[in-house]
Amino acid sequence: MAKVHPNAADPERRPPQDDQEEPPTVLTVWRKSLLFNCHGFTVFDARGDLAFRVDCYAASRCRAEVVLMDFAGKPLLTVRRKRLSLTEHWVIYDGDAAAEPAKSRPLLSVRRHVSLRASNKAVAHVTPHTSAAAASTAEYVVEGSYGRRACAVRDARGDAVAEVRRKESVGDDVFRLVADPRLGAPLAMGLVIALDEMFGAGRGSARSLLRRTWSV
Numbered sequence: 001m002a003k004v005h006p007n008a009a010d011p012e013r014r015p016p017q018d019d020q021e022e023p024p025t026v027l028t029v030w031r032k033s034l035l036f037n038c039h040g041f042t043v044f045d046a047r048g049d050l051a052f053r054v055d056c057y058a059a060s061r062c063r064a065e066v067v068l069m070d071f072a073g074k075p076l077l078t079v080r081r082k083r084l085s086l087t088e089h090w091v092i093y094d095g096d097a098a099a100e101p102a103k104s105r106p107l108l109s110v111r112r113h114v115s116l117r118a119s120n121k122a123v124a125h126v127t128p129h130t131s132a133a134a135a136s137t138a139e140y141v142v143e144g145s146y147g148r149r150a151c152a153v154r155d156a157r158g159d160a161v162a163e164v165r166r167k168e169s170v171g172d173d174v175f176r177l178v179a180d181p182r183l184g185a186p187l188a189m190g191l192v193i194a195l196d197e198m199f200g201a202g203r204g205s206a207r208s209l210l211r212r213t214w215s216v
Helices: 185-199 206-215
Strands: 025-030 039-044 050-056 065-070 075-081 089-094 106-112 122-128 140-145 150-154 160-166 174-179
Touching (some): 025 185, 050 185, 065 185, 075 185, 089 185, 140 185, 150 185, 160 185, 174 185
Antiparallel strands (some): 025 039, 025 174, 065 075, 075 089, 089 106, 122 140, 150 160, 160 174
16 A cells, blocks of 8 residues: 555656646556455545545446546546447546436547557547537547556647556556646546556457457
């Protein structure tokens, strides 16, 4: 637990100056639920305080949706699998989409990138859920490797709005998430949930992709 909590000063985090823009949010993500017999995430802010949590009783391969909560357990986002899709496709909704379907609106669509070119850096595309026209062009592209905890969500100009980075000497289940204010920490964590469902342990191979595609 001492290695998980980011109470020590982060060398990449600098205090904001009066004339500078808001700095990115640096979170420590633990790929583990604090509840017994649960799967999920526990997320700490730069002071070591609990920021977000994900508690799922269902195993990953059985999940149709995942709810991101704040530290008190209030639902913030719902990450839901889109059925009958040729590729893995997840939609991020505002709030608890199951409890309040009328109030919950889709925010982002995350679709796994499929390419025969091994040199292609893109692993997923993220589009705003505003209109059919917007969905046809990727607003963000995810590049790198989530499995290696080294990937970035980039906008059309190539600027990173979120990054997943390795955290020293703690393995793959604990890593850093750096969220730019333009995207925000909750949506950045929602993207991490979608990426973990797509590229988590045992789900990154082409055989696994085909099996999951035909099972929806």
